[in-house]
Amino acid sequence: MYEHVRLTAWVRGRVQEVGFRWWTRSRALEIGLVGYAGNLADGRVQVVAEGAREECERLLRLLRGSGTPGRVDGVTEIWGEPRAGYDGFAVR
Template structure:
């Protein structure tokens, strides 16, 4: 799953928070700041776990302020190890 999170999500610990939630769910992938102010989140693992991460991103308990999340689902490449902040 790839999600693009927009709002006040850079410089507030959002990537670190996302990494912690993803690791709790057993997901691999990354969270990266984009030049346009969004954060891109790429997560691989069981669909149910990815859906839980997506719900957390939209849930209101994130650092900063999330205004919207758009996601795209695709087949896992299974080449990632761990979850990192880029």
């Protein structure tokens, strides 16, 4: 049995207006996660993903990897209990 979790990650760098949210959505859907990616006023992107911990960790590795659009300078994350209520993975 997999532990289900909620990952909230804040991605900083040149991550707005470069297709980063749509890229994140595609990766999350491929992995099987639900949640959203949204731009923040300070230039970061907030990613909220729920699913099996192993799958959320996979998304986090991708966010920190070299294959993202734009330029990721850093990712800060927190882990929590899933809240459910997401239908798919949205771009906000």
